[in-house]
Amino acid sequence: QVQLVESGGGLVQAGGSLRLSCAASEHTFSSYGVGWFRQAPGKEREFVAAIRWNGDTYYADSVKGRFTISRDNAKNTVYLQMNSLKPEDTAVYYCAAGSSGRYSYNRGGTYAYWGQGTQVTVSS
Numbered sequence: 001q002v003q004l005v006e007s008g009g010g011l012v013q014a015g016g017s018l019r020l021s022c023a024a025s026e027h028t029f030s031s032y033g034v035g036w037f038r039q040a041p042g043k044e045r046e047f048v049a050a051i052r053w054n055g056d057t058y059y060a061d062s063v064k065g066r067f068t069i070s071r072d073n074a075k076n077t078v079y080l081q082m083n084s085l086k087p088e089d090t091a092v093y094y095c096a097a098g099s100s101g102r103y104s105y106n107r108g109g110t111y112a113y114w115g116q117g118t119q120v121t122v123s124s
Contacts, residue, residue: 002026002097002113009093009118012085016122020080022095022115030073033098036080037108038091038120048093049080050105058105063089085122092117 003025012018022034035050049069050058057069068081078095096111103110 002029002032004095004097004113004115006093006095006115006118009120011121011123014085014087014122014124016085017081017083018085018120020082020093020095020118020120022078022080024076024078024097027076029076029097030071031100033100033103033105034069034071034078035096035098035103035105035108035111036069036078036093037096038089038093039117040088040091043091045094045108047106047108051078052105053100060106082120085120087122087124090120090122092119 005023008020031053033052036048037045038048039045047060051069066084071078094117095115097113098111
């Protein structure tokens with residue numbers, strides 16, 4: 001069982017930056033793929049970014065060039081650096097982990113483990 005804890009959310013003005021962290025309890029976290037998803041009020045959950053165990057990264061078109069996903073396996077942590085934030089980035093952000101070969105990077109339903117979420121609010 002992998003426990004995930006997100007942190008780093010908050011209130012920021014448009015154009016600002018935040019860095020989200022996803023810390024895992026599992027020492028074999030380095031073998032998992034990790035995705036970031038978000039859900040705004042009244043909207044469906046959507047894919048934001050993902051990183052495979054080997055470091056390959058994927059991004060939604062809406063965040064490409066502004067967000068960067070990375071991982072520090074020594075700290076069992078995945079980061080989401082968010083720059084040039086827009087009001088439409090406002091949402092609860094969740095990280096999720098999936099075992100290699102058992103998930104699709106942009107399909108939330110295929111990830112086995114989820115964090116509790118962290119709120120990101122971007123004011124205009």
